[in-house]
Amino acid sequence: MNVNTPSKLEKMLAAGNLAVTSECGPPRGSDPEVIVEKAKLLKNHVDAINVTDNQTSMTRMCSLAACIRLKLLGLEPILQMVTRDRNRIAIQSDILGGASFDIHNILCLSGDHQSFGDCSKGQNVHDIDSMQLIQTVRHMRDEGKFLGGDEIKRPPQMFVGAAANPFADPYEIRVPRLAKKVAAGAEFIQTQCIYNLDKFEDWMKKACDRGLHEKVAILAGLTPMKSVGMARYMKNRVPGMDVPDEIVKRLADTPKEKQAEEGINICVEAIERLKDVKGVAGFHIMAIEWEEKVPEIVERAGLFPRPSVN
Amino acid sequence: MRLSYPTTIKIIRVPCTGKVDTLHIMRAFEKGADGVYVVGCREGDCHYNSGNFRAKKRVEQAKELLDAIGIGGNRVRMCNLSSSDGPLFVKYAEEMHERICAAGPNPIKLAVKNRSTAEAGSKLAAPS
Amino acid sequence: MIVADKKPIEEIIDTVKDFRNILILGCNECVTVCEAGGKKEVGLLASALRMYFLQQGHEVNIGERTLERQCDHEYLEEIRDSIDHYDAVVSIACGVGVQFTAEKYHSKPVYPGVNTLFMGANEARGVWTERCQGCGQCILAVTGSICPVSRCAKRILNGPCGGSTEGKCEINKDVDCAWQLIIDRLKALGRLEEYEAICPLKDWSSDRAGGPRKVVREDLKL
Numbered sequence: 109m110n111v112n113t114p115s116k117l118e119k120m121l122a123a124g125n126l127a128v129t130s131e132c133g134p135p136r137g138s139d140p141e142v143i144v145e146k147a148k149l150l151k152n153h154v155d156a157i158n159v160t161d162n163q164t165s166m167t168r169m170c171s172l173a174a175c176i177r178l179k180l181l182g183l184e185p186i187l188q189m190v191t192r193d194r195n196r197i198a199i200q201s202d203i204l205g206g207a208s209f210d211i212h213n214i215l216c217l218s219g220d221h222q223s224f225g226d227c228s229k230g231q232n233v234h235d236i237d238s239m240q241l242i243q244t245v246r247h248m249r250d251e252g253k254f255l256g257g258d259e260i261k262r263p264p265q266m267f268v269g270a271a272a273n274p275f276a277d278p279y280e281i282r283v284p285r286l287a288k289k290v291a292a293g294a295e296f297i298q299t300q301c302i303y304n305l306d307k308f309e310d311w312m313k314k315a316c317d318r319g320l321h322e323k324v325a326i327l328a329g330l331t332p333m334k335s336v337g338m339a340r341y342m343k344n345r346v347p348g349m350d351v352p353d354e355i356v357k358r359l360a361d362t363p364k365e366k367q368a369e370e371g372i373n374i375c376v377e378a379i380e381r382l383k384d385v386k387g388v389a390g391f392h393i394m395a396i397e398w399e400e401k402v403p404e405i406v407e408r409a410g411l412f413p414r415p416s417v418n
Numbered sequence: 419m420r421l422s423y424p425t426t427i428k429i430i431r432v433p434c435t436g437k438v439d440t441l442h443i444m445r446a447f448e449k450g451a452d453g454v455y456v457v458g459c460r461e462g463d464c465h466y467n468s469g470n471f472r473a474k475k476r477v478e479q480a481k482e483l484l485d486a487i488g489i490g491g492n493r494v495r496m497c498n499l500s501s502s503d504g505p506l507f508v509k510y511a512e513e514m515h516e517r518i519c520a521a522g523p524n525p526i527k528l529a530v531k532n533r534s535t536a537e538a539g540s541k542l543a544a545p546s
Numbered sequence: 547m548i549v550a551d552k553k554p555i556e557e558i559i560d561t562v563k564d565f566r567n568i569l570i571l572g573c574n575e576c577v578t579v580c581e582a583g584g585k586k587e588v589g590l591l592a593s594a595l596r597m598y599f600l601q602q603g604h605e606v607n608i609g610e611r612t613l614e615r616q617c618d619h620e621y622l623e624e625i626r627d628s629i630d631h632y633d634a635v636v637s638i639a640c641g642v643g644v645q646f647t648a649e650k651y652h653s654k655p656v657y658p659g660v661n662t663l664f665m666g667a668n669e670a671r672g673v674w675t676e677r678c679q680g681c682g683q684c685i686l687a688v689t690g691s692i693c694p695v696s697r698c699a700k701r702i703l704n705g706p707c708g709g710s711t712e713g714k715c716e717i718n719k720d721v722d723c724a725w726q727l728i729i730d731r732l733k734a735l736g737r738l739e740e741y742e743a744i745c746p747l748k749d750w751s752s753d754r755a756g757g758p759r760k761v762v763r764e765d766l767k768l
Contacts (some may be wrong), residue, residue: 224716232699237700273708276710277713284742343674
């Protein structure tokens, strides 16, 4: 059981268990209770909780502060960090800030373009990209050095993750891109939410053919649909999302008051099917503003109680 | 065809409306014209291919500028016809005449007139 | 070339409305090609301003002059004798020209008449698109001659990001995803395996971030 950090998520994976993670978004204000309430809903049903970082470029409480609060409550946060808003100095600085509170997980992302959010007239930074951020964290952790070369006193001990989207264009480089992230140092992957199970299995197969599943833990992303309206919106208006017509039809054929329930059913069925797919190391259940449903999904998918690890 | 059209129209002939530049239109107004319209071949029939399309764009450009400075973009217009279509030529002339009468004189015409009167006056006064 | 776009005339009028002797100064190079600041545009702007001022009841002398370039001393010298006839200059050259003119004619107000935007190419009549942001360390050799710094909205060097959809950028359906273009080109050149090489952190010190830049060629200095 080879682990590089005290991360509970890493230990869960190293023990050979299917890991479960979820996520919550910080509030658009400074009230810490919002994030605490959401985390409490998830607490016993997941191994670690992602805290999003100014998602869709809407200004919110920063992920780092929210992660610290969760850590102080005894939870296991995953610090999501985008490269859109900070240069390499701030990035290293924030990593050390998180490490000072013993935050042991980081997810390295580029971030949605600021034109989507509430400050579309602002600059974006992108001093480094998500690939280089993975390299940076690994460098700080494994070499114990800053990018500039100086020694770090008490280097961060972070389990490094990245995102992958099996459905984005161009499809032909989706597995090479995964390989690239692994080569950069990614240790776990959370995918974009999956509805097209066939396409996902194809991607997993190609990844396994290259042996990537042995080098990185791939957590399949899932988001339960609340309604047929949500399904249509995600199908037509969200870039990089693949929602098959059958899913939309299945929800459309369901009476309105039962659509949310059906969305949960679809999610649970997906987990059951993906459990048997080679290379799937766990699940990342994203139920933004619907966190209360995560426990039900985890239980019905037979993933509760969570195994204990030291 | 011996059709008659309003005497307010002064014709300037060009080999193709593509020869008309936005600046020509602007200068006409500078010198006191009340309206300018550009009459070209029907779209698709231009002997030089796209001369009338270029003219159309330049008329639009002039329209925007004239609106922005308060002269009025409705004083310019692009028209298309076949060279043998006498009655349509008359129709366009009459329409333009009506439009410009309704718009009134070029706002700067009075200023131009005053300026040339003053210049003439000062030339008379200065020793030669 | 440098691509600029005309400023709205209302903005220019607002800047110069109190002057009575104005020189409109054009440039025969980039801004001529993108039809924003050449001799023709000088004529149009001058004519429009004259008519505007006449309507206001002001006698305003508007001069028109187009220099070969406004970024070289020798051409700017050509107006040394005539510039004092004017109280203000509206330069419709790019931002470089406006500034260089102002530096040379220290006590003469020089105002911009165009918005300078980017270094780009003329894709079609009336359409110019950005190609270069002058980062100072050209990496086109490894990206199939397509620049991710200027053509990717997030200047990602190891792209594409998750927002690339059907070859278009997430910010706008009309913007090509630079990384789709790069991948297509690498494929066409038979070099797709190079995609997996990780591009290291960029040295931005030669970019705007490092401060105003300078090129000195000792071999050319006299």
